[in-house]
Amino acid sequence: MAAGSAPKGMCRISDRMLLLVAGLIYLFLYAPIAIVIFFSFNSAKSTQNFAGFSTKWYGELLRDQTILDAFYNSLFVGVAATAIATVIGTLTALALSRNEFRGKTFADSGIYAATVMPEIVVGVSLLVFFVAAGVGLGITTIVIAHVAFTISFVTIVVRARLSGMDRSIEEAAQDLGANPVQTFLRVTLPLILPGVMAGALLAFTLSFDDFVITFFVSGVGSSTLPLKIYSMLKFGVTPVINALSTVVVLVTLVIILGASRFLGRDEAREVRRATEE
Amino acid sequence: MEERRTMQQSPPGETERKVAVRLSGVTKSFGDFAAVDDVSLDIYEGEFFSLLGPSGCGKTTTLRMIAGFEEPTAGEISVAGQQVQGVPPYKRPVNTVFQSYAIFPHLDVFDNVAFGLKRAGVKGDELRRRVTKACGMVQLAGYEKRRPNMLSGGQQQRVALARALVNRPKVLLLDEPLGALDLKLRKELQLELRTLQEEVGITFVYVTHDQEEALTMSDRIAVMNEGKVQQVADPATLYERPRNRFVAGFIGQTNVISGKVESVNGDRVLIKTAAGAEIEAIAHEEVRVEVGAEAHLAVRPEKLRFGNSGDNVFAAEVRQIVYLGASTQYIMKLADGGRLIVYQQNAHDATVNAAVGDEAQVSCDATNCLVLGG
Numbered sequence: 296m297a298a299g300s301a302p303k304g305m306c307r308i309s310d311r312m313l314l315l316v317a318g319l320i321y322l323f324l325y326a327p328i329a330i331v332i333f334f335s336f337n338s339a340k341s342t343q344n345f346a347g348f349s350t351k352w353y354g355e356l357l358r359d360q361t362i363l364d365a366f367y368n369s370l371f372v373g374v375a376a377t378a379i380a381t382v383i384g385t386l387t388a389l390a391l392s393r394n395e396f397r398g399k400t401f402a403d404s405g406i407y408a409a410t411v412m413p414e415i416v417v418g419v420s421l422l423v424f425f426v427a428a429g430v431g432l433g434i435t436t437i438v439i440a441h442v443a444f445t446i447s448f449v450t451i452v453v454r455a456r457l458s459g460m461d462r463s464i465e466e467a468a469q470d471l472g473a474n475p476v477q478t479f480l481r482v483t484l485p486l487i488l489p490g491v492m493a494g495a496l497l498a499f500t501l502s503f504d505d506f507v508i509t510f511f512v513s514g515v516g517s518s519t520l521p522l523k524i525y526s527m528l529k530f531g532v533t534p535v536i537n538a539l540s541t542v543v544v545l546v547t548l549v550i551i552l553g554a555s556r557f558l559g560r561d562e563a564r565e566v567r568r569a570t571e572e
Numbered sequence: 573m574e575e576r577r578t579m580q581q582s583p584p585g586e587t588e589r590k591v592a593v594r595l596s597g598v599t600k601s602f603g604d605f606a607a608v609d610d611v612s613l614d615i616y617e618g619e620f621f622s623l624l625g626p627s628g629c630g631k632t633t634t635l636r637m638i639a640g641f642e643e644p645t646a647g648e649i650s651v652a653g654q655q656v657q658g659v660p661p662y663k664r665p666v667n668t669v670f671q672s673y674a675i676f677p678h679l680d681v682f683d684n685v686a687f688g689l690k691r692a693g694v695k696g697d698e699l700r701r702r703v704t705k706a707c708g709m710v711q712l713a714g715y716e717k718r719r720p721n722m723l724s725g726g727q728q729q730r731v732a733l734a735r736a737l738v739n740r741p742k743v744l745l746l747d748e749p750l751g752a753l754d755l756k757l758r759k760e761l762q763l764e765l766r767t768l769q770e771e772v773g774i775t776f777v778y779v780t781h782d783q784e785e786a787l788t789m790s791d792r793i794a795v796m797n798e799g800k801v802q803q804v805a806d807p808a809t810l811y812e813r814p815r816n817r818f819v820a821g822f823i824g825q826t827n828v829i830s831g832k833v834e835s836v837n838g839d840r841v842l843i844k845t846a847a848g849a850e851i852e853a854i855a856h857e858e859v860r861v862e863v864g865a866e867a868h869l870a871v872r873p874e875k876l877r878f879g880n881s882g883d884n885v886f887a888a889e890v891r892q893i894v895y896l897g898a899s900t901q902y903i904m905k906l907a908d909g910g911r912l913i914v915y916q917q918n919a920h921d922a923t924v925n926a927a928v929g930d931e932a933q934v935s936c937d938a939t940n941c942l943v944l945g946g
């Protein structure tokens with residue numbers, strides 16, 4: 296009895312230690328964000344002393360046309376890039392999982408490598424590419440750049456879904472008289488749809504939050520929300536920035552929560568692997 | 573003899589029947605490796621035909637070529653008299669029951685079963701009527717709204733069957749459909765499948781590696797090994813007249829004795845073993861025998877009996893006795909070291925009372941000793 300209870304007690308102590316450490320980590324992760332959100336509701340202009348509750352900074356946001364423009368730009372870029380990247384990424388995933396070809400392993404690791412490529416490198420090379428190609432910088436180049444860096448994420452998520460799928464299900468559809476188009480629309484697509492949706496939501500948040508790559512490929516006058524926040528910072532941290540950051544956090548959070556509803560365990564693991572940089 | 577030969581080539585009782593599936597010289601290679609090697613088969617309409625063989629012998633590949641998922645490297649396949657080279661699976665008049673069932677997980681039982689009919693343009697009342705009937709046929713009435721993940725393995729198997737049969741295919745291909753089920757359910761479904769096949773009269777091509785299953789269900793069986801067809805025959809012929817060593821060993825249990833051909837007289841062959849014993853055997857006309865050549869002969873354990881009343885008598889020592897209920901198995905050691913298995917029925921007048929270690933004589937008739945082909 297005594298021998299049995301000693302390790303049990305030790306277990307409990309180390310369990311508590313773990314909990315404590317975990318708690319501290321959460322604090323470290325979320326306290327700064329919580330503070331930003333907290334001070335966005337400060338009635339005073341200070342970001343250190345809380346004077347009282349107010350939503351006036353949010354009102355300020357809505358009155359500033361440049362912020363609204365940046366918000367619309369971010370939304371437009373996010374939606375456009377997501378739509379294009381989702382289609383291309385899904386097709387890539389299908390192509391990679393269906394075919395055996397020379398250099399497939401290479402193509403496969405290329406997809407993973409793209410997700411861990413330093414953003415600054417991607418940004419610079421895209422800039423060089425656009426300049427060399429003679430493409431004027433602006434919303435279009437931002438969309439193209441965002442498509443380029445989100446495709447691989449979509450591909451990885453959809454591939455995870457495909458790899459869990461029994462190939463004979465599609466053969467069964469063909470066996471029962473469905474031509475390739477019908478097979479895709481009635482069987483393959485419904486089965487991979489959760490993966491496609493999750494990939495799309497992931498692509499949107501990545502695009503919506505992106506700063507580094509966008510910084511390089513946006514021309515003058517086409518600013519997205521992250522770029523706008525950065526430029527506003529030159530005049531110091533203001534409660535308006537806090538309010539704007541809160542909006543960005545909220546949008547991202549809502550979409551990520553949405554994505555995790557679609558994600559099965561397999562896809563979630565793949566996303567984690569892909570985003571662990 | 574002549575009559576027997578026709579019996580071997582077409583199902584018993586009828587000599588002229590329509591061919592449902594014909595394979596002529598079909599080969600399928602993956603790289604250098606021939607998974608299916610020069611297979612020629614005629615499968616008749618309304619027949620329950622099995623492809624039987626050990627794992628990796630090319631059964632699934634053969635089936636997939638008939639279904640259209642693989643194209644033969646060489647040779648031709650026709651279904652219901654039509655060449656099917658290059659015809660995609662969705663245009664072939666065959667349906668498949670996959671080993672993994674391949675039920676559509678996003679559709680309920682009704683929509684699974686209705687899938688093929690909808691592609692064929694069947695709608696409304698007729699669709700509902702036919703799907704309901706098919707579900708009833710496989711004892712799934714009332715399950716139409718169930719999701720596949722709420723079905724047991726046996727029920728999923730039935731959905732797969734209904735989903736294929738509802739289209740009234742010319743030929744139904746089944747790839748080890750009972751492989752994933754437990755023994756009891758397997759036995760039940762074997763009977764059900766056979767009854768169903770007789771009811772609908774559709775040609776079944778059934779893949780299995782289980783010889784007992786093939787023997788109990790099939791009209792005819794093609795035994796395959798290493799991509800080649802070893803023998804095509806009805807179950808009784810396969811058992812009683814195996815053509816070669818592989819078939820003799822794969823179907824049921826058998827004793828194989830090797831020796832040299834001493835003399836040939838019609839279908840009677842005298843074989844001398846290395847130990848000097850002479851054994852009288854018969855060779856069917858399809859088996860080539862030459863005097864002086866090496867030969868193998870097969871004797872089924874139940875054709876051997878204790879005593880010396882037969883044409884061939886063996887002296888052996890009882891090594892092991894296994895009581896099997898209806899019969900007893902005696903594992904004997906021959907003078908030359910070879911092993912002989914003997915089954916004795918535990919009938920009311922059973923007289924054997926051999927014990928382990930006893931020297932005993934067992935014998936058999938020449939007609940039960942079959943010379944095997946290569």
Ligand SMILES: Nc1ncnc2c1ncn2[C@@H]1O[C@H](COP(=O)(O)OP(=O)(O)OP(=O)(O)O)[C@@H](O)[C@H]1O
Nearest residue numbers: 602606607625626627628629630631632633634781
């Ligand atoms: N796509 C393929 N590429 C390469 N080899 C293959 C392919 N499909 C099958 N084979 C090989 O062909 C041989 C026959 O395979 P097949 O699936 O037809 O065997 P089987 O008789 O159905 O066996 P089992 O009872 O295990 O299902 C095997 O050795 C297999 O490895």
Ligand SMILES: [Mg+2]
Nearest residue numbers: 631632633747
């Ligand atoms: Mg197989």
